Amino acid sequence: MASMKCLHMSFFFFLVVLVLLVSCAHADDKSQVEKACGQTPHPDVCVSCVNSDPSRSTSEIPELTFEILFCMMSEATHGHEVADLQAQNTSEPTLKQALQTCNVSLFSASNDLTDSFMRMEGEDYQKAEADLESANGGVLQCHKAFLKQPVITFPPQLFSHVDLAARYYDVAHIFG
Ligand SMILES: *[C@@H]1O[C@H](CO)[C@@H](O)[C@H](O)[C@H]1NC(C)=O
Ligand SMILES: *[C@@H]1O[C@H](CO)[C@@H](O)[C@H](O)[C@H]1NC(C)=O
Numbered sequence: 001m002a003s004m005k006c007l008h009m010s011f012f013f014f015l016v017v018l019v020l021l022v023s024c025a026h027a028d029d030k031s032q033v034e035k036a037c038g039q040t041p042h043p044d045v046c047v048s049c050v051n052s053d054p055s056r057s058t059s060e061i062p063e064l065t066f067e068i069l070f071c072m073m074s075e076a077t078h079g080h081e082v083a084d085l086q087a088q089n090t091s092e093p094t095l096k097q098a099l100q101t102c103n104v105s106l107f108s109a110s111n112d113l114t115d116s117f118m119r120m121e122g123e124d125y126q127k128a129e130a131d132l133e134s135a136n137g138g139v140l141q142c143h144k145a146f147l148k149q150p151v152i153t154f155p156p157q158l159f160s161h162v163d164l165a166a167r168y169y170d171v172a173h174i175f176g
Pocket of ligand 2: 085086089
């Protein structure tokens with residue numbers, strides 16, 4: 001319980017720091033984004049996600065967090081689609097089962113992230129974080145499906161979506 005509370009606080013702290021960074025960002029937006037992302041475990045992934053949205057207006061409050069959650073949701077959704085197609089297309093039972101696990105767990109991760117957006121819009125940051133944690137649980141569940149015995153090869157296309165989703169999750173927790 002103490003660690004949950006700590007996570008909530010660190011998420012809130014993350015938002016506060018972003019707000020501060022973003023509100024000073026008018027002068028030099030690019031270097032501010034690089035600075036914020038530079039404090040995360042995956043600066044390049046963070047910067048390329050944030051810069052991938054041309055409509056971004058960094059003066060708005062938790063906008064960088066929105067961008068990162070959006071990128072994570074996009075990876076979960078695409079991963080779900082890949083897993084669904086490949087599950088339909090394989091007859092190898094072990095692989096099929098792992099793909100079905102990913103299909104379901106990435107689909108629910110994507111839904112959790114949609115919920116997280118809505119919570120953030122309602123400024124309910126504790127619930128937003130609970131949904132983010134739940135989404136990460138879905139991503140991990142897919143990953144674990146490929147670690148079971150007998151070990152099967154993670155299809156590279158699916159792995160790249162799952163791996164990126166996990167990195168975006170790490171970015172959202174830079175101070176955690
Ligand atoms: C993938 O998940 C969706 C949504 O839960 C489901 O409708 C579909 O049947 C699943 N596909 C496979 C191949 O299991
Ligand atoms: C389905 O499997 C066939 C035969 O292995 C392959 O040629 C095709 O590209 C696969 N389609 C998808 C969507 O994975």
